Amino acid sequence: MTPLLSVQGITKHYGAHIGCADVSFDLYPGEVMGIVGESGSGKSTLLNCMAGHLAPDAGRVVFDTRKPSEGDAADHENHGPRDTVTMSEPERRMLSRTDWAFVHQHARDGLRMGVSAGGNVGERLMAVGARNYASIRDQATDWLGRVEIDAGRIDDRPTTFSGGMQQRLQIARNLVTGPRLVFMDEPTGGLDVSVQARLLDLLRGLVRDMGLSAIIVTHDLAVVRLLADRIMVMKSGRVVESGLTDQVLDDPQHAYSQLLVSSVLQV
Amino acid sequence: MTDQAYNFAYLDEQTKRMIRRAILKGVAIPGYQVPFASREMPMPYGWGTGGVQVSAAVLTPDDTLKVIDQGADDTTNAVSIRSFFERTAGVATTTATRAATVIQTRHRIPEEPLTEGQILVYQVPIPEPLRFLEPRESETRKMHSLEEYGLMHVKLYEDISRHGHIATSYAYPVKVEGRYVMDPSPIPKFDNPKLSGTPAIQLFGAGREQRIYALPPYTQAVSLDFDDHPFTPSKADHPCGLCAATESYLDEVITDDQGGRMFVCSDTDYCTARQAAGHKGKDAA
Numbered sequence: 001m002t003p004l005l006s007v008q009g010i011t012k013h014y015g016a017h018i019g020c021a022d023v024s025f026d027l028y029p030g031e032v033m034g035i036v037g038e039s040g041s042g043k044s045t046l047l048n049c050m051a052g053h054l055a056p057d058a059g060r061v062v063f064d065t066r067k068p069s070e071g072d073a074a075d076h077e078n079h080g081p082r083d084t085v086t087m088s089e090p091e092r093r094m095l096s097r098t099d100w101a102f103v104h105q106h107a108r109d110g111l112r113m114g115v116s117a118g119g120n121v122g123e124r125l126m127a128v129g130a131r132n133y134a135s136i137r138d139q140a141t142d143w144l145g146r147v148e149i150d151a152g153r154i155d156d157r158p159t160t161f162s163g164g165m166q167q168r169l170q171i172a173r174n175l176v177t178g179p180r181l182v183f184m185d186e187p188t189g190g191l192d193v194s195v196q197a198r199l200l201d202l203l204r205g206l207v208r209d210m211g212l213s214a215i216i217v218t219h220d221l222a223v224v225r226l227l228a229d230r231i232m233v234m235k236s237g238r239v240v241e242s243g244l245t246d247q248v249l250d251d252p253q254h255a256y257s258q259l260l261v262s263s264v265l266q267v
Numbered sequence: 268m269t270d271q272a273y274n275f276a277y278l279d280e281q282t283k284r285m286i287r288r289a290i291l292k293g294v295a296i297p298g299y300q301v302p303f304a305s306r307e308m309p310m311p312y313g314w315g316t317g318g319v320q321v322s323a324a325v326l327t328p329d330d331t332l333k334v335i336d337q338g339a340d341d342t343t344n345a346v347s348i349r350s351f352f353e354r355t356a357g358v359a360t361t362t363a364t365r366a367a368t369v370i371q372t373r374h375r376i377p378e379e380p381l382t383e384g385q386i387l388v389y390q391v392p393i394p395e396p397l398r399f400l401e402p403r404e405s406e407t408r409k410m411h412s413l414e415e416y417g418l419m420h421v422k423l424y425e426d427i428s429r430h431g432h433i434a435t436s437y438a439y440p441v442k443v444e445g446r447y448v449m450d451p452s453p454i455p456k457f458d459n460p461k462l463s464g465t466p467a468i469q470l471f472g473a474g475r476e477q478r479i480y481a482l483p484p485y486t487q488a489v490s491l492d493f494d495d496h497p498f499t500p501s502k503a504d505h506p507c508g509l510c511a512a513t514e515s516y517l518d519e520v521i522t523d524d525q526g527g528r529m530f531v532c533s534d535t536d537y538c539t540a541r542q543a544a545g546h547k548g549k550d551a552a
């Protein structure tokens with residue numbers, strides 16, 4: 001089987017300082033990969049390099065691009081595995097509003113706070129050419145329901161939403177175009193524990209129902225325990241251990257993973 | 268009499284050449300915002316310094332200039348810009364749309380169809396149509412270059428969700444020749460159809476924002492909309508009280524302090540000419 005995403009030797013420095021170094025892994029369709037590690041270990045740097053927000057110094061991020069449907073304006077030759085680091089910026093930006101999604105830790109970074117909930121969800125649809133108001137609104141209503149936001153709030157701005165609702169709105173806004181790969185950076189960070197639990201349940205349901213592939217960065221081992229099939233443990237920019245989630249968490253091999261799991265480290 | 272303390276049309280030749288280069292680039296890439304080094308003009312920014320600089324760069328001694336503000340030739344703003352060019356360029360001026368070769372305007376397109384050889388210069392306060400939702404200039408520039416215009420429709424979506432229809436009635440965005448989305452300056456959307464396919468050259472100058480853009484003659488400019496909420500160029504549903512015109516854009520004016528009001532053409536030249544030709548509205552003396 002072709003991996004959906006093949007990450008090969010991703011390295012990023014900030015000046016002389018290492019952000020992340022020589023990270024490689026494959027992600028298969030429907031798989032959820034968790035990235036854990038203490039603060040400053042390079043999780044966000046790696047995620048942003050994969051998602052095209054940061055240009056890595058070295059390495060490839062090969063994504064199995066979709067064959068365009070019949071009559072689609074897209075290039076009909078250039079599908080299949082493509083290195084997104086070297087593809088043109090317009091192509092990469094097109095990917096990030098169609099097949100990719102990115103859920104930010106802070107909802108305000110991923111939402112338009114001055115735009116209604118419906119407009120936030122509809123934006124990606126309009127960005128790919130939807131021009132029927134009624135149908136955009138129907139899809140927005142449907143998605144608000146799927147993330148458990150009352151349809152009556154469709155015309156309210158996210159500034160009037162609680163933190164948990166904002167995060168769920170961000171998820172709806174990202175998933176409305178049916179992406180195949182979702183990048184998430186601490187999606188439950190900064191939320192109350194009970195709100196976190198509800199969001200995690202919701203995420204787990206969506207990932208299963210939609211057969212999503214996802215890469216989730218988190219401090220929180222409970223999050224990866226619940227969502228991730230496999231995890232990578234990072235330290236000082238490098239992956240020190242990776243494997244099936246239960247295996248790594250129940251029987252960590254690397255000394256650092258053992259510290260992490262035993263909660264000796266305040267991550 | 269030209270005031271000899273100034274170069275022709277106030278600006279020095281080098282500055283005018285720089286502005287002309289920006290105009291030519293704008294004409295070559297319809298709807299694209301060309302940066303230019305805006306100069307201080309002897310008037311405040313709100314007075315249309317972008318339009319004034321563009322006019323100064325295109326005027327020749329043989330031109331006849333008309334200046335309108337909201338359709339009127341006689342507002343303080345229009346009068347002072349007209350006298351500025353009378354003084355600094357010594358050009359002939361007119362209020363007749365037909366007689367003008369260069370028309371500088373704020374907020375209107377004349378009712379009388381423009382012709383080949385005429386230049387319409389718009390004063391633009393905010394040239395960036397994406398500004399209201401995306402304040403980062405670096406990002407809007409990228410959106411233009413990659414034709415990422417979904418955000419324009421988010422604005423229209425918000426309008427409909429809030430008002431039941433597209434409530435934007437001024438500065439209504441257009442897509443130029445299927446490529447750049449452009450802010451036509453705060454003209455009423457009633458004027459939008461006149462932007463498209465006109466035989467005149469249309470130039471847009473934003474002084475404070477230092478941008479020039481253009482629509483060369485016969486350029487297509489399509490107002491954005493939704494399939495189920497199509498663009499409609501609306502106006503007040505009345506005939507003009509003075510000249511009985513039914514096809515012109517109307518202003519509502521208060522006539523006395525008893526709450527009396529009437530609707531009259533915002534284009535004063537158009538209205539006056541119709542009255543002179545014998546058309547008479549219900550409020551005409």
Ligand SMILES: Nc1ncnc2c1ncn2[C@@H]1O[C@H](COP(=O)(O)OP(=O)(O)OP(=O)(O)O)[C@@H](O)[C@H]1O
Nearest residue numbers: 014017018019037038039040041042043044045046
């Ligand atoms: N923009 C930047 N400029 C310079 N150094 C940076 C920058 N961003 C991150 N770093 C450094 O790179 C390393 C990795 O940072 P990164 O943000 O990827 O860590 P992280 O694992 O996401 O941490 P956290 O859990 O706190 O979010 C850290 O040492 C950090 O200080």
Ligand SMILES: [Mg+2]
Nearest residue numbers: 043044045185
């Ligand atoms: Mg981080």
Ligand SMILES: [Zn+2]
Nearest residue numbers: 507510532538
């Ligand atoms: Zn009239």
